[in-house]
Amino acid sequence: MTTLPDRPNTALLVIDVQKGVMAGTPRRDSVIANIGTLVDRAREEDVPVVWVQHSDDQLKRGSESWEYVPELVRLDDEPLVHKLYGDSFEDTELETVLAGRGVGRLVVTGAQTDQCIRSTLHGAFVRGYDVTLVGDAHTTEDLTQYGAPAPEQVIAHTNLYWNWHSAPGRRGGTVGTAEVTFAPADGG
Template identity: 75%
Template sequence: MELETPMTTLPDRPRTAVLVIDMQNGVVAEAHERDTVIANIVTVVDKARAADVPVIWVQHSDDELPRGSESWAYVPELVRRDGEPLVHKLYGDSFEATDLESVLAAHAVGHLVVTGAQTDVCIRSTLHGAFTRGYDATLVADAHTTEDLSGYGAPTPDLVIAHTNLYWHRQEAPGRRGGTLRAQELSFS
């Protein structure tokens, strides 16, 4: 299924970009369906590269993910190419106190295709952050994941993922829209 023409409220932003958020060793070590999600992200990234769609990598750091550490590093299955932007962040929303907005502006991007981790924190925060800033945002339904926090009262990861896909599927507001697609359905042509 081909992505719809962006409706973004951002002027002169006709392009789409893929975000790969926080697929770092320490973030996804215990993630739900880790290997399947990584394979689906590889599919999305390969499709984007083949269509000359920018791929933007987002990398979180904090006390548990110190910059330069093994836990901070991206999983070995996902390799950023030279020239693909890398955005460093300290907060859940990939826009908050980062250069993501200027990177997207430089590429004339008004529509984001979102993948990565963790569904209930950084994915949701970034989706909402993009939407409130005027971007269209498509969530790749089978290319995001989270760890099991049910011991703290959260739903199990499969339910967190399903719920996020459910409510984002029909997300819309004046001049912009959300939506979900599966990795195999996604087409950038």
């Protein structure tokens, strides 16, 4: 149902599952396992897997904390998009990568829920993509000391509100790992 013409394909987006990002996050191991399950399924179904990797002052490019967690291994032919901002589309080649693969629907996983996940969900949506969030395949750090809700509340709230996200010609949605389908949202 995407508003992007001639873009019937779906891609799995794996955002910032880096050592420094995932350290100390709730459900770290189960989130990584769920992402691994989806990566395997996407590869089996010949669905593009696109990896996103953030760098900033705390995640210095090339540092150990910047590296992807060892449980997830990107294949050489799978795109790796480097980013400096929360939205994976902002000042990156992500749109070009997706357009070249005819992608109009994204299945989103990764970290951090209240930063890069939310920014990318909204960034994709306003650019015309259908965007499905995998509710048990994203997590975030504890930012309660700065006034944020507890991580599990942030995750639950994001899952709730994204499940009902829609606009003319496109829609969001939240599903669990077991319910993910890589078919277009309208079944076409």
